[in-house]
Amino acid sequence: MSKIAEGLLYSESHEWVKVDGNVAIIGVSDFAQSEMGDITYVEMPDVDDEVEAGSDFGALESVKTSSELIAPVSGKVVARNDELEDKPEMINEDAYAAWIIKVEMSDESELDALLNAAAYAEIAK
Amino acid sequence: MENLLKKTCLHDLHVELGAKMSPFGGFDMPIQYSGIIDEHNAVRRAAGVFDVSHMGEVFISGPDAERYVNHIFTNDIRTLEPGGIMYGMMLYPDGGTVDDLLVYRESEPQHYLLVVNASNIDKDYTWMLEQAKGFDVRIDNQSDAWGQIAVQGPEAEKYVCGTLGFPEAAALTFYTFLDAVRDGRRIIVSRTGYTGEDGFEIYAAPELIRNYWNLLLTAGVKPCGLGCRDTLRFEAGMPLYGDELTADISPIMAGLGMFCKLDKPEFIGKEALVEQKANGTARKLVGIELADKAVPRHGYPVELEDGFEVGVVTTGYHSISLEKSVCFALVDSAYSALGTPLWVRVRKNAFPGQVVKKRFYQTNYKK
Structure with a gap:
């Protein structure tokens, strides 16, 4: 069984969002990392890039597969987790600690479309 | 399913x-x-x-077993000792690959074991039966046993x-x-x-x-x-049937000519391979090493600097033992020389690399 952290929001494409004021901290769920296996590379946007809800903002590569990262919300990238460049396995070790980017949201109502932990638990199995 | x-x-x-x-x-x-x-x-x-x-085991025996196996197999089993094993392919007449396989020569005369890919067992067995006309052989598919x-x-x-x-x-x-x-x-x-x-x-x-x-x-x-x-x-530079060898990819294109003995009197596909060896093939399988960590995957386009497509990735990984991104790709032969700069398109971006030897890792066999 994969872990699902309470208090976060989730997308159907297995990203999680932690809301901090008008900033969305974004990562991928434990279910996603477990499905992918050993993650070897994280492709991330640059700070100040714009991301759009529903569009890809990067990708995860594992040994076997690659998977696009889909932005759960729109806005400007204000930070990215450069530690993942050398240690992509941090996502395997703790998917909820290994955030990928932080986005200054342009439309906080987009959060309403995301799932809570209980609803996400229904699709992450 | x-x-x-x-x-x-x-x-x-x-x-x-x-x-x-x-x-x-x-x-x-x-x-x-x-x-x-x-x-x-x-x-x-x-x-x-x-x-x-899951691999398939097909046993061939009978008075014509050696001649028959040599007819459907690219390598030359006449030089195989009892207890010896040879790698090679079965080909269509046009040189495309039916399968790659191992041939075991058993101690009993005129007895061979052919080990074939799981995905091809039925196709191979049918192919072997079809090619057996005129040969006094028994073809026994024991894969399930x-x-x-x-x-x-x-x-x-x-x-x-x-x-x-x-x-x-x-x-x-x-x-x-x-x-x-x-x-x-x-x-x-x-x-x-x-x-x-x-x-x-x-x-x-x-x-x-x-x-x-x-x-x-x-x-x-x-x-x-x-x-x-x-x-x-x-x-280790080895092909997987379905990726590096297919009905459209001959062993010559895949760089496996050393397992095709063109000096043998005959085997299915020989004429096509002789022609390919003499005139070259339109495409060739190469190794490509990327300068970046981006991972080339099966089906990704291989391009020149200006974006012109010259090939496709057949298998690629961020290599575990070498810690770099490498792939096999089938490319226009004009761009197959070692050192040729090539780009692999990974999603939106093309990443630079160059043609290298396909054996990325030094093998460690017991000689």
Whole structure:
């Protein structure tokens, strides 16, 4: 069984969002990392890039597969987790600690479309 | 679909171990247990055991067996000693590949074992029957009756000789095999593999294979899935049927001409290969090493700097043993020379690289 952290929001494409004021901290769920296996590379946007809800903002590569990262919300990238460049396995070790980017949201109502932990638990199995 | 998948004799043990299972070649197979990187490194540094019971075993015998096998096989088995093994292909008349396979020459005269890819068993068996007209041979597809495990890695010999009780296997050199009998049943132990490391493949009845599997795991050999089987064979420069060899890819295009003996009197596909060797082929399989960490995958385009497409990736990984991104790609022959700069398009961006030798990893066989 994969872990699902309470208090976060989730997308159907297995990203999680932690809301901090008008900033969305974004990562991928434990279910996603477990499905992918050993993650070897994280492709991330640059700070100040714009991301759009529903569009890809990067990708995860594992040994076997690659998977696009889909932005759960729109806005400007204000930070990215450069530690993942050398240690992509941090996502395997703790998917909820290994955030990928932080986005200054342009439309906080987009959060309403995301799932809570209980609803996400229904699709992450 | 799922219920149509075949199961090997070890299937329930994989599920019990918590393996990630996935369809491969018509079988529900373990892709990984502890993780691809961990399993890959176990084979490179110590030993791992794979369930390869999905592979097909076809026995050929009869007065014309040698002549028949040499007719359908690209390599020349006339030079094969009893107890010897040869790698090669079966081809269509146009040079496209039916399958790549191993031929075992048995001790009894005019007896051969052909080991073929799981996904091709039915196609191969039908092909063999169709080509047998005019030959006095018996073609016996025993694929369902045999289990098979591969014990691979620098410590494989220790486990096969000790744990499994085949001390005579220590004397085997690469691409030779021995016969053993346990409880009146035949066992084949061959020094072969698909990893680039020393190792053995053991063919036996399903109950014996289950017993050997359990003995090896108890002795500390790591169970390994098809995930690392692919990363290991890829690093060692070996083709996978379906990716690097297909009905449209001849062994000449794939750089496997050394396994096609064009000085043989005849074999199916020979004329096409002679022509390809003389005039060259439009495309060739190359290795490409990328400067970046982006991972080239099967089907990604290979381009020139200006974005002009000149080929396609057949297999690619961020190599575990080499820690760099490398791939096999089928490219226009004009761009196949070592050192040629080529770009691989990974999603939106094209990443620069260059043509390198396909054997990315130095193999460690027992000569």
